[in-house]
Amino acid sequence: MDKWTFGITMMIVGVGGTFLTLWILSLSVDLLKKVFPLSAEEKGPEKKP
Amino acid sequence: MLDSVIAGLSGLASGGSFLFSQGLPNVIMLLVGGTLLYLGVKKEVEPLLLVPIGFGCVLVNIPLSDLMDKGGFLRTLYDAGIANELFPLLIFVGIGAMTDFGPLLENPRILLFGAAGQVGIFLTLLLALALGFPELEAVAIAVIGACDGPTAIYVASQYAPQLLGPISVAAYSYMALVPIIQPPIMKALTTPAERVIRMKALKKSVSPQTKLLFPIVVTLVTGLIAPKGLPLMGTIMLGNFMRESGVVARLTKASENEIANIVTLFLGLAIGGTMEGHAFLKPTTMAIFGLGFIAICLDTVAGVCFGKLVCLATGGKVNPLIGAAGISAYPMAARVVQVQGQRYDKKNHLLMHAAGANTGGQIGSVVAAAVMLSVLKGMGLI
Numbered sequence: 001m002d003k004w005t006f007g008i009t010m011m012i013v014g015v016g017g018t019f020l021t022l023w024i025l026s027l028s029v030d031l032l033k034k035v036f037p038l039s040a041e042e043k044g045p046e047k048k049p
Numbered sequence: 050m051l052d053s054v055i056a057g058l059s060g061l062a063s064g065g066s067f068l069f070s071q072g073l074p075n076v077i078m079l080l081v082g083g084t085l086l087y088l089g090v091k092k093e094v095e096p097l098l099l100v101p102i103g104f105g106c107v108l109v110n111i112p113l114s115d116l117m118d119k120g121g122f123l124r125t126l127y128d129a130g131i132a133n134e135l136f137p138l139l140i141f142v143g144i145g146a147m148t149d150f151g152p153l154l155e156n157p158r159i160l161l162f163g164a165a166g167q168v169g170i171f172l173t174l175l176l177a178l179a180l181g182f183p184e185l186e187a188v189a190i191a192v193i194g195a196c197d198g199p200t201a202i203y204v205a206s207q208y209a210p211q212l213l214g215p216i217s218v219a220a221y222s223y224m225a226l227v228p229i230i231q232p233p234i235m236k237a238l239t240t241p242a243e244r245v246i247r248m249k250a251l252k253k254s255v256s257p258q259t260k261l262l263f264p265i266v267v268t269l270v271t272g273l274i275a276p277k278g279l280p281l282m283g284t285i286m287l288g289n290f291m292r293e294s295g296v297v298a299r300l301t302k303a304s305e306n307e308i309a310n311i312v313t314l315f316l317g318l319a320i321g322g323t324m325e326g327h328a329f330l331k332p333t334t335m336a337i338f339g340l341g342f343i344a345i346c347l348d349t350v351a352g353v354c355f356g357k358l359v360c361l362a363t364g365g366k367v368n369p370l371i372g373a374a375g376i377s378a379y380p381m382a383a384r385v386v387q388v389q390g391q392r393y394d395k396k397n398h399l400l401m402h403a404a405g406a407n408t409g410g411q412i413g414s415v416v417a418a419a420v421m422l423s424v425l426k427g428m429g430l431i
Binding site (some may be wrong): 001003004007008009011013015018020024026027028029033036037038039042044 | 164267409413
């Protein structure tokens, strides 16, 4: 494999892989927040307008 | 008797005579070591690292000191913690123990800023290849753009140990220079109207269970996608899990204080030990410093441009300046965003959003390095 094929592959897979991984992580956090929502007690008293 | 006295005296003079005959690189590096000490002590630029690095640099450049030879003090430290990756990983446990991922968890989409902030790594890789560096060296140099000292050391010690000294010094120096490097780029890429966009305050929405499970989920997901980076992500998340569990306060405190401090001292000295004049003063060193600078500039450009895209997509609800915080220099990059935001609107508080992007950058830098290593493995290069 020549250097440029290596570089371009690394660029495409690297940037794509990083975005994909972090996007999956953000979805996982959404899921965690749905499964373990903040209880009313943990939220504390609601502020009155 | 006279002969033995002369022989004894010649032993005392050998260091000085070496310095005058073939020690010019050592003299230059003694000055470099002195400059690092000056920056650390007088200017307080990353003193925890620059002081031991500077002193290690001075020690190793005193002629015939043998400190980096087999059995020497600095060589022993190098072999004990850098050659086998141990020191950067122990530092990562401390970083995990110190980091609050709360602002990131409040708005998980902000993690994507942590990905945008790593684009400079991959662009710099192309530049390093264009300059003629072999593949693995180019990867190690590009990782300076992660703005993450331990990750840069981890990758360099594994795949380009001959470049460890310049890569480490460049990584830590540029991390310290983030408040100088980023603002002009942020200003050049944003309009006055974009800079004063106010973002909604984050509402408390994350339960303790989510905070506790987050490090485990990150470890599993990134470990499955990019297993070559698992030591990096595993250690940072171990530190964070200990912090969030709240049941091992002693271990958490030890990780963020005693262990991190001791390892930082040993790591700095051992890195300084790699800065011996004859090995360090090469054109490649200058190229590495230049590429490292470009990498951090490109990270900032990519982050702010991504911020502009998100701003456009959300109808102007996101201030593009927070894109600059998508790098790993924590909490410095977040502070830069806050300061810049308030420069144009004194009542604009971007800190929590920027802190979220910044912790995303911490995860993103490790993910980017892990992805690179796994791709290298996939290609059969490591």
